[in-house]
Amino acid sequence: MVSEQDPRVRRWGAVCEAVALLLGPYAEVVLHDPDTDRVLAIWNPLTARAPGDPSALGDLDRLDPSGRDVYGPYEKLLADGRRLSSVSAVLREDDERPSAVLCVNLDRTPLERAAAVLSAxxxxxxxxxxxxxxxxxxxxxxxxxxxxxxxxxxxxxxxxxxxxxxxxxxxxxxxxxxxxxxxxxxxxxxxxxxxxxxxxxxxxxx
Structure with missing residues (x-):
């Protein structure tokens, strides 16, 4: 689910698609607009989100600057109980202004099932x-x-x-x-x- 009209999608879309192809079907890749707090594009969605939906990112200025624009892995939960391991990266323009936020959400369910089998x-x-x-x-x-x-x-x-x-x-x-x-x-x-x-x-x- 991609909105190709935005220049940021054209700029970063190939990277996002490559990550989704590598980790799919267990990872969703989302490109967010930090100015409007909306989803710009999404690859392999794990939920019903689509371009234009709220991102709920919060305020980028409150992030720890020592993170060097890459944050995670951190845990997220879906409404159906699935656990995700997520990484977020702030993508900047040449003038250092935040252009987009790239999020990769990996579904841990297959890993947890495999771990349960090995434990058994x-x-x-x-x-x-x-x-x-x-x-x-x-x-x-x-x-x-x-x-x-x-x-x-x-x-x-x-x-x-x-x-x-x-x-x-x-x-x-x-x-x-x-x-x-x-x-x-x-x-x-x-x-x-x-x-x-x-x-x-x-x-x-x-």
């Missing part, structure tokens, strides 16, 4: 059913090492000797090493040699 996926899980895993010794190895990575904040490549002993102690208590092929799998998962695993096990059992 990241929610705490229930304890795993141990009877299903008690015979899965390879899963026990992965779980023990992965849990220690998270607890220590160190990747496997940076495990200390004490870290490896802690993991092996847990696996020994879970009787993982009664499985004949377990030690090579543990060595590979810990990124060490089999002899290192056997040596640490001997120390633990001693």
């Amino acid at each position: 996926f990241g929610a705490p899980t229930t304890p795993r059913p141990e009877p299903l895993f008690e015979q899965d010794w390879s899963q026990r190895i992965a779980h023990a090492i992965g849990a220690h990575v998270r607890a220590s904040g160190r990747p496997v490549e940076r495990f200390t000797r004490a870290d490896r002993l802690t993991v092996l102690r847990e696996l020994e208590q879970a009787r993982v090493f009664t499985v004949r092929r377990a030690a090579p799998v543990v060595a590979e998962a810990l990124r060490v040699s089999r002899s290192t695993v056997y040596g640490l096990l001997t120390e633990l059992r001693r």
Whole structure:
């Protein structure tokens, strides 16, 4: 919805349209007349506003001069409850007189929905059913090492000797090493040699 008769719209319209195309359909771009406090043009309107409608901008002289003519992002609410993140910029003529005010209003609804989905996926899980895993010794190895990575904040490549002993102690208590092929799998998962695993096990059992 554009009024192309005004020279300010012809001057700034391409910029406004570019921003609307980049952020659309979730952002409305509005060009205001600070002298008449009316909408000059609007791209991708989020409400029923149209050129000529009141802008309700207020007095530009009361704005903080340290803002350097760009203000925001600040929050706005629509009547239907949608939250907007908004930025306003005062566009000036060569003589520094305010020519127009450009406002970009971004609808936060898609972002909030995406955040809700991610939060749901990241929610705490229930304890795993141990009877299903008690015979899965390879899963026990992965779980023990992965849990220690998270607890220590160190990747496997940076495990200390004490870290490896802690993991092996847990696996020994879970009787993982009664499985004949377990030690090579543990060595590979810990990124060490089999002899290192056997040596640490001997120390633990001693």
